[in-house]
Amino acid sequence: MRTKLVCTLLALSAIACGTVMSTLEDATDANSVEGKLIRGANRLRKSFQDLDPSEEHFIGRSVAAEILALPRYPLADDESQLAYVERVGHGIVATNDDVLLPFLDYRFGILATDEVNAFACPGGLILVTRGLLAAARTEDELAAVLAHEVAHVTLRHGVAAIKQANLTAAFGYLGAGAAQATLSDEDMAKLTDVFDDSVSDIVQTLVTSGYSRDAELAADQLARQFLAGTGYDPQGLARVLGRMSSSGAGGMLATHPAPEDRIEALGSPLAYVADAAATAKRDARHAAVFAH
Amino acid sequence: MKRRLGLLALVVLLASGAQDPNDTLTVTRKMAKLRGEKRLFAPAVAEVHEGDKLVLEKREGAWLAVQFEKLKGWLHESEVSAKPDVRLSGEGVSETYTSSETSAARKGFNPEVEKSYRTKNPALEVAFRLVDRLQARAVSDDDLRAFLVEGGLLKEGQ
Numbered sequence: 001m002r003t004k005l006v007c008t009l010l011a012l013s014a015i016a017c018g019t020v021m022s023t024l025e026d027a028t029d030a031n032s033v034e035g036k037l038i039r040g041a042n043r044l045r046k047s048f049q050d051l052d053p054s055e056e057h058f059i060g061r062s063v064a065a066e067i068l069a070l071p072r073y074p075l076a077d078d079e080s081q082l083a084y085v086e087r088v089g090h091g092i093v094a095t096n097d098d099v100l101l102p103f104l105d106y107r108f109g110i111l112a113t114d115e116v117n118a119f120a121c122p123g124g125l126i127l128v129t130r131g132l133l134a135a136a137r138t139e140d141e142l143a144a145v146l147a148h149e150v151a152h153v154t155l156r157h158g159v160a161a162i163k164q165a166n167l168t169a170a171f172g173y174l175g176a177g178a179a180q181a182t183l184s185d186e187d188m189a190k191l192t193d194v195f196d197d198s199v200s201d202i203v204q205t206l207v208t209s210g211y212s213r214d215a216e217l218a219a220d221q222l223a224r225q226f227l228a229g230t231g232y233d234p235q236g237l238a239r240v241l242g243r244m245s246s247s248g249a250g251g252m253l254a255t256h257p258a259p260e261d262r263i264e265a266l267g268s269p270l271a272y273v274a275d276a277a278a279t280a281k282r283d284a285r286h287a288a289v290f291a292h
Numbered sequence: 293m294k295r296r297l298g299l300l301a302l303v304v305l306l307a308s309g310a311q312d313p314n315d316t317l318t319v320t321r322k323m324a325k326l327r328g329e330k331r332l333f334a335p336a337v338a339e340v341h342e343g344d345k346l347v348l349e350k351r352e353g354a355w356l357a358v359q360f361e362k363l364k365g366w367l368h369e370s371e372v373s374a375k376p377d378v379r380l381s382g383e384g385v386s387e388t389y390t391s392s393e394t395s396a397a398r399k400g401f402n403p404e405v406e407k408s409y410r411t412k413n414p415a416l417e418v419a420f421r422l423v424d425r426l427q428a429r430a431v432s433d434d435d436l437r438a439f440l441v442e443g444g445l446l447k448e449g450q
Contacts, residue, residue, distance in 0.1 A: 052373065053320040054342065054381035055401035061423050062409060062416075069419040075426075082429075087439040090431045094332045095445070097354040101370045103342075103381070104322050109426045125426065139443065174399050183399070192408040195401055199409075231445040278444020285443070 045171040048159040053123075056159055057103035060123030062199045063158065064109075067119055067127060067207065076112035076130060084289045085110060088139060089126065089146040096229040098222070100154040108146075115251040116244055119206045120149040122158035131251065133290065135243045139282040140227070140236035147223035147230075148237065154222065157215045161205035162198045170194040210255030217257070217265045224270060233279075234270040238263045312348070317358060317372040319344040322383055326365035330355035333437055333450060337365040343380050346372060 045051075051059070067073055076082075085108050093099050093106050102124035109127045111117075116131040126149045136142040152158065173183070173191040183191065205211060211219075220237060227234045244252065245259035256262070325336035330352055338360065340346070346358040346367070355366050379400030410420060440446035 052375075052379040052400060053370075054322075054383070055379055058381065058401045058403070058406050061420070061427070062406065064423045064426075065416045065419040067419075068422050069416050075422050086429065086431050087436060090436050091440050091443075091445060094436060095440070097368070099370075101321060101324075101368050103320065104427060105430070107426050107429060109422075125423065170401070188404070188408055191405060192412055195405050195409055196412065230440075275444050282443045 045175070046168070047164070048156065048162055048167060050171070051159050051167075053103040056156070057123035059159060059162075059195070059199060059202070060102075060121040060125050062195070063121040063202045063206070064119075064125045064127065066199060066203045067121070068109075070207070072113060072115070073111045073127070073129075074113070076110040078110065080289055081133070082108065082110055084285070085128065085133070085142070085146070088143050089150065092143060092147050092150055092226050092230050092232075095231070096226045098154065098225065098229075099150060100156070102153065106150065106153070116253065117251040117255075118145060118149050120152035120158060121206075122153070122156070122202065124153050126150070126153070129251070132244075136240050137243070137286075138236065139286040140233040140279070141240040141243075142286065143227055143230065143232040144223060144237035144240050147226040147232075148219050150226060151219040151222035152211070152215075155215070155218060157211050157219065158202050158206070160215075161211070162201045166194050166197045166201060170198065206255075208255070213257045213261075217262065220262055220266055224266065228270050228272065231278075233272050233274060235272065238266055238269070313350060315348045315374050317346045317348055317356070317374055318378050318380075319346065319367075319371060320373045320378060320380070321371050322381075324367055324371040326358070326360060326363060326367060328365060330357075330366040332368070333433060333446075334366070338363050340367070342383065348374075 068075055089106055089108050093101075104124065106124040106126065109125070110133065111127050111129045113129050114131040114134075115129050116135055118126065118128045118132050120126050126146065128145065128149070132145055133142065136145050170191060173187050173194065210216075224234045224237055227236060241259040241263050253259075257265075319340045319342055322342050324340050326338045326340055327334040328337050329335075340360055344360060346360045349357040349359060349364070351357070351369075354369050356369055356372065358365065358367055358372075379402070381400075381402045383403065410416060437446060437450075441448055441450075
């Protein structure tokens with residue numbers, strides 16, 4: 001009850017403040033001292049939630065480039081597998097209203113390594129390893145893998161990994177020149193350093209340390225909702241997690257909670273009525289692309 | 293867990309600003325399709341681009357009924373922002389957007405910051421070209437619809 005009350009008050013305050021500040025902007029000259037102060041205050045940003053979609057897109061591009069530059073994650077060049085992964089991934093996006101639609105759109109890539117892993121870059125670029133694709137034995141299980149990554153993007157876990165100090169510094173440089181048309185060379189150089197550090201924060205989290213247990217479990221829950229929303233078997237997620245637990249150490253197992261914990265945290269299975277004929281068609285086309 | 297997801301939804305809603313009828317919204321995607329109905333596969337009425345201004349008519353769940361110039365249609369809530377100072381990249385911004393509005397809105401992490409980052413990290417150039425290659429790919433609505441129908445995930449005609 002107390003949490004609800006606080007949230008409601010916060011919501012009302014934010015909406016009221018936003019409206020008042022917008023009205024003040026309309027009522028003042030952009031070139032007056034008051035106008036510049038009000039416009040500067042309107043542009044104050046504090047947390048990752050204040051990053052706009054296009055900014056998330058450019059951060060995500062650099063995160064993906066950093067991952068693809070690592071010798072252990074070369075990009076695979078199998079057109080039929082990628083085209084299939086894209087269709088399954090876009091199918092999840094197109095059939096769920098709760099999916100966040102990023103600046104460009106979701107894009108998918110396959111990494112040529114047996115390591116079991118996947119990376120959801122901010123802005124919707126999702127990289128999945130051949131090792132993880134091999135652990136998904138059916139289309140519904142592949143959908144579960146991709147739904148988990150789409151959930152990370154939707155929940156904005158990537159940009160949430162940026163250290164607050166780097167965000168504060170970035171917003172400081174961006175806000176400092178609010179009255180000028182462009183950033184000075186000096187501010188651009190400093191901003192680039194902060195951008196570099198922010199990208200490093202995310203890459204470090206994705207590749208080495210992993211998201212928090214809570215973030216992973218939230219992505220699992222949302223992924224299961226997405227699967228049900230599209231019409232895939234929501235239990236596909238538990239099945240592929242079960243198979244991952246026997247895939248050896250490293251990769252996803254080093255950066256994620258234990259698969260057994262994740263299966264337990266999923267709780268009771270969601271209701272699902274399988275259409276045997278449709279499932280058979282999906283299984284057949286999956287088998288045609290991935291010969292196990 | 294549900295409470296956390298609820299709180300997150302609230303934060304996302306606040307981040308996009310108030311959304312009352314007649315609010316002005318700004319398109320935040322490079323390109324979005326204004327749909328004739330409130331679902332992603334509905335036929336497109338028009339394409340809108342980053343920076344285009346829309347007027348909100350009403351909200352139904354995650355979908356917003358909007359007016360763009362003389363056209364009316366539906367957009368998903370995550371395709372627009374009600375913030376007056378939303379940062380735009382300039383990549384999809386139409387020519388009708390004024391240069392002063394563009395320069396103010398572009399003061400964020402944008403193509404110029406990426407360019408500076410790439411100059412600082414030349415070893416990433418090959419990887420950036422791979423990113424470009426992946427981001428240039430797309431699946432058409434027709435292809436995707438056919439794929440979903442074949443897999444029993446969408447009914448014919450939906």
